[in-house]
Structure formats: structure tokens, C-alpha cells
Amino acid sequence: MEAVLFFIAAIGALGGAIGVVALRNPFYSVLALIVHLFSLAVLFLLLSSAFVAAAQVVVYAGAVMVLYVFVVAYVGGGEESAWEPIPGQQFIAPLLGVAIFVELAIAVLSSALLALGTDGPAVKAGFGDPAAIGHLLLEKFLVPFEASSILLLLAAVGAIVLAARREPSRGVGRGSSEHSSEAPAERSEDPRPTPSHAGGVPS
């Protein structure tokens, strides 16, 4: 039973991952990632870590994926251009991916971890349930817990600063918003004349 569940979840996770990479429309990629995340939650349950599985479903498949769907709906899922700056990138990249997998497989299969080939030790009934993880988080790992909460706060503030809409009609924010909207245009035009000019002077 456990093996059947593992293979179903593994096929789901792998199929979702390949779907993310292979589907052309970003919206379908997000949907494939949701399949992948649910399959991973099943795998976490098989590894008797109930709290991580629940957090995976609630945080990832619930919150983060909604954020992705909103952004894809906002920017629109356009087709990627066929222009390739590196010739043959579409053929070299899968080879490099296979090389990474071969390398990892060699590292795993030749490792000296003897317990890798076992099912792991028998665990108590409360292994990985919210109470045990909560005790660990708030007693042993209190400092990493607080550090990650500060990181979340900083990321939220940073996202607001990055994505805030700057109103050009406001009196106070007028000067700064005009600067910020015109500066990148100047920067993108400036460097092109400069190298030819600088290259022309020495000759």
C-alpha cells in the first residue's frame, strides 16, 4: 500500500515538474506546479511528517500559488520569443540537466550512508505532528524562528516598495516619481553612444 501510494505521488510530482518546464503558457505552468506540490505533500505524509505536509498544502498550494496566479493574470502569459542569444541553448540545457541528475545519483548511490537503504528507524506515534514541531520551534530553534519572521517582514516591506504604484499627480511625490520613471529610459539609451565615442578617441 505504501509503495503504491509512493509511486502514484512520485509520478504526480515528476509529471508536475516536467509540466512546469514544458508547458508554453505560464498559467498552465502554475497549475502543473500545484499538482507537483500536492504530490509532494503526500510524500511528506508517507515520511510521517504531518505538519510539514499541512504547511506545504496551506502555505504553498494555498497562498503562494494564488500570488502566482494573480501575477500571471496581471502581466499576461505571453509566448516566449524564438530569439536565442546562445546558439543551441535548447539542446545544451537538457544535457546539463541530465548531467546534474547523473552527478547527484552517483553521489547518492555511492554514499557511505548505510541507513539510506532502509526504511528508517521505527518512530513513535507523535513523530512530526504539530505539537512536536512546535516544541522544537519555540524551544530549541527559537532564534532561527525569530530570524525567519524578521526575514518575512523585510520581504513584505521590500515587495511593497518594489511594486508600489507611484502617482504622478500628487504634489509631494511628483519630483521623485518623474525621476524614477525617466531614469531607466536615460540609462538604457546612454551606454550605446558612449562606447563608440570612447573607442573612437584613442584611435
Added chain:
Amino acid sequence: MNIEWYVVLSSLLFAVGAMGILIRRSPVVILLCLELMLNAGNLALVAFSRMVGNQQGQVFAIVVMVVAACEVVVGLGLIVAIFRRKLPLDVDELRELRG
């Protein structure tokens, strides 16, 4: 199930994610592939925590989830800012920072 199966599956998922980052050029899909790689790492962490019979690896996996959420928030904020400036959403065309 042997722990080995989980670790091999995790390395397979990691390789698929890395391949996606190399192939795709839309920043949104590259962020999705980053999620794939982080989740592969999470699967390996939880599998090793089960192998040892110790729950501390699961705490580490939860911290990785927090980091992934932060990365998503900042990355999507950047994508929205790029879109607002009417710049192309393609990592090969956004190369002004390249030396």
C-alpha cells in the same frame, strides 16, 4: 519504502528544475523552476530526517519554506515593477546589468 527512493526522486526533481531554469526565459517560469528546486531540497531534508528518526530536519524544511515564500514575494514584486516600466519580460533582453 526505502529512503533511497525518496532521495533519488528528490535529485530527479532538482535536475528537472535546474533544466527549466536553463531552458525557459520568462521570469515567472524561472521563479516557478526555483520553487521546484527548493521543494526538491525540502523532500531530501524530510527524507533524511525520517532516516535518522529526528525531527530537526523537518524544522529546517519549514525554514526553507519561509525563505521560498520571501523569495517569491520579492521576485513577483520585481516582475510587477518590470511590467509597470513597460520593459520586456524576458531574461535575455533584460541584460543591462551584464558586465
